Amino acid sequence: MTVLHIKGAHIVDPASGRDEIGDIVIEDRKIAAVGAVQAPSSAKRLDAGGLVAAPAFIDAGVFRADAEACLAGGITRILLMPDQSPALDDPALIERAMRIGKPHVWVHPLAAATRWLAGTELGEIGLMQAAGAAGVSTGRRQIASSAVMHRLLRYSRAFGMTVMSHAEDLELAGSASATDGETATRMGLPSAPAIAESVAVSRDIRLAEDTGAALHIRTVSTAGAIDIVRRAKSRGVRVTCGTTPAHLLLNDAEATGYRSFARLSPPLRSEADRLATVAAVQDGTIDVICSGHDPRTQEEKRLPYAYASPGMAGLETLFSLSLMALGEEAGLSALVARLSAAPARIFGLPGGKLDVGAPADVALFDPKRAWRVEASALSHAAANTPFDRLPVRGRVVTTIKGGEIVYNAS
């Protein structure tokens, strides 16, 4: 059994509060020692001087398990959305989904909250949990019926499953492809009011509060919804939420010129909402930054804006764009908390920390290394990103999964 000795890294581990220069020893796929350590001379050495060592990232809500892209982004675990073909609404499909990342990435499937994700009948949540589902998800869309959502939360609570919801009121959002505002009006795009989000968040939080269930809102992107989450948290409601780098860095004006790569779900918001989202990540109201990885083929994107499918490739750029959105001043610990520790805690996953005995999943990154996002160089099956050609700073250099070096940046 080889032992891996990571030497002289800046260790950032929000779960233990560690933020210091030190070494990490990995043995038998687990972390054997952290800090000022003694490693056997036979250990394989990895000089990590100038690099940051963090628990490898966990992407909370991915639509496609693109393993290579995960590793290039320092991600070793993904929570796979149930919106697959067919929908993950059966224990056998959950079992199958758990294997699709092997041996590169841990795939933690989310059980479809309702059969076929249709929003009417409950999925076999208990059986899917036994098969390995890490949580329950309503999928790309909100469950329109408050009664179904209420029962779902009550039922999931008994199984200790966190419910991940999509925060757009189904009726208000309708078939809109943009948020109400100057850009949508100028472009003549069908648009929906931004309050579609707070209406959905408000209902789901009240239902979670009533049932005592744990609710995770996958993406929040408006000041109104963030305010509701903030107040619910202060009342002690078991609610957490996430957002994506796109919602932190871009606003609705991005659609100008009908650039369909900017068509996302939820849609990009006003500048005021964007700023509120950034502030909410900084003050901790937003717990998680996820990629929302939902790559689309040319056939799905090279269409008139309203016909184009929403979604972008995001795994490989998750870390760099998150760092860019928050700035280094915000502290690397806060960033790693949102990319690793929080998703692990919310969904009860192994990983997300660098404690002795934890799985040896480590991301080594250089917060200063400059590079340019090139859609054509991304390792996704479909590499559409609104960030093509953007110069960014901060890059994952090495990804370690289960003690094995699975990625090294060239």
Added chain:
Amino acid sequence: MTAQTKSATPVPDGAHPFPHDHLLGIEGMQPWEIGFLLDEAEYWVTHRQRGKQLKRLTQINAFFENSTRTLVSFEIAGKRLGADVVSMAVANSSVKKGETLLDTALTLDAMHPDVLVIRHEAAGAVQLIASKVSCPVLNAGDGQHEHPTQALLDALTIRRRKTRLEGLRIAICGDVLHSRVARSNFHLLSAMGAEVRAVAPPTLMPPAIDRLGVIPFTNMDDGLKGADVVMMLRLQRERMAGAYLPSEREYFHFYGLTEKRLAAAADDVLVMHPGPMNRGVEIATEVADDIQRSAIKEQVEMGVAVRMACLDVLTRQRRGLAWNGEGWA
């Protein structure tokens, strides 16, 4: 009653009167570019009815959305200039067979048209096609985005009746939310210095409309006060189903253009409608048929002239004509 008019905003020295490859929308056009197109259209109205400018050129009208009036208007405009005009009702053919929009564009391009006139139900579709073909493209309406030739013909109609656009109070009334005609008119009329008002029920008023330089009114009587021009928009009947409005009779009661309501406008108010009209829904018959004030028939006539002008100007480069600072040679 109608007089020949000339643009009040001449082309500045060193500027090109129309430096665009396509006519995709009014937004972003300079006042003198608009004035130039209107002057060119005026020529077709007053001087002569026919020309040979487009002789031996092929004009394809590809309409992905059903249309009768606009299509006929473009066909006549092309034919009056001598073009070989082909109209394709694409809505009923290739789209149903699953061909993508870009493939359709490439197919059209392979027929080597000299100008393409396109209408599509999705905003931005015409721009997308224009980026893939090698000839000038004229937007004949894309979704709820723009309908530039309609705004130009409206402007020409107003200019001929009122001798100017600048300083006029113009109220655009009805289903503004779903109207590309309204959007193109907002851009054009505000660029030309008119005071533009949008009059609509709150459910049919586009968000952030004031950012387009337009004054919104949900009360029609307030919106019509002192108006020099009242432009009515067609109300699509399916709006009732979407809970935008309770009923046609309630709509007519609060937003229908009647003699009584029109009394609040200027004495010499001009009434316009892009057609087809819903009499008794958005406009009362006696107002629509009032020859003194209604310019509705004239709008149709101006439509052909404006489209002739646009087809002529857009194909000049292909015909070897270039702007030399003073004229086309």
